[in-house]
């Protein structure tokens with residue numbers, strides 16, 4: 001009898017999950033020359049008063065579960081254990097934020113890369129759900145590629161969520177999208193009465209100096225920009241929006257993974 005989902009030991013994509021395989025099964029995989037190993041990098045950090053601190057790491061698993069279930073025929077990939085704690089020094093000072101340094105994140109990626117390379121894999125892809133990790137991941141993947149000869153890349157499809165201009169410009173964190181995603185996949189963990197709308201600027205009077213996406217930017221920490229920990233309009237989130245956006249995002253991730261596979265397979 002199979003275990004009920006609530007007590008399952010391995011994720012739904014366990015046939016692709018390397019920790020669920022025996023050494024012999026990993027050794028026998030026939031597509032290691034081109035099938036990428038995906039590592040999810042997330043974060044455990046404050047996401048406002050209304051969301052659990054695991055949002056980014058949880059969403060990495062949501063994207064993997066949904067995207068891998070819709071990979072087209074001919075695509076293949078494997079999944080390494082996730083790096084669930086991220087470089088979240090911008091969110092320190094709030095209970096629940098657990099951060100590792102950029103050196104630790106780099107070392108973890110290097111350790112995984114070196115070892116999967118010795119097992120025979122030649123492609124590594126990172127599915128990153130935390131903006132604070134991005135710069136570290138990109139420079140580390142370039143180092144790994146240049147040193148090991150492992151082909152490395154980042155899965156970062158653009159989502160078209162059709163958000164209002166103000167949210168698009170200043171919805172950085174614990175925002176409409178993240179709140180809606182959680183309402184769709186784990187509503188029991190959302191304390192919606194705690195959601196607020198808090199922006200650190202006005203899209204109609206932006207000025208030259210802004211926290212992000214501007215001629216002049218600042219190396220902000222959350223405490224500079226937000227009292228609640230929210231940067232965006234968490235009150236505009238609904239479960240229905242979240243469910244639709246998750247479908248869209250899963251399609252985009254599946255397409256990105258399939259394209260990685262196609263290019264790598266064609267090159268072998």
Ligand SMILES: [Zn+2]
Pocket residue numbers: 047055056129130173174178
């Ligand atoms: Zn987040």
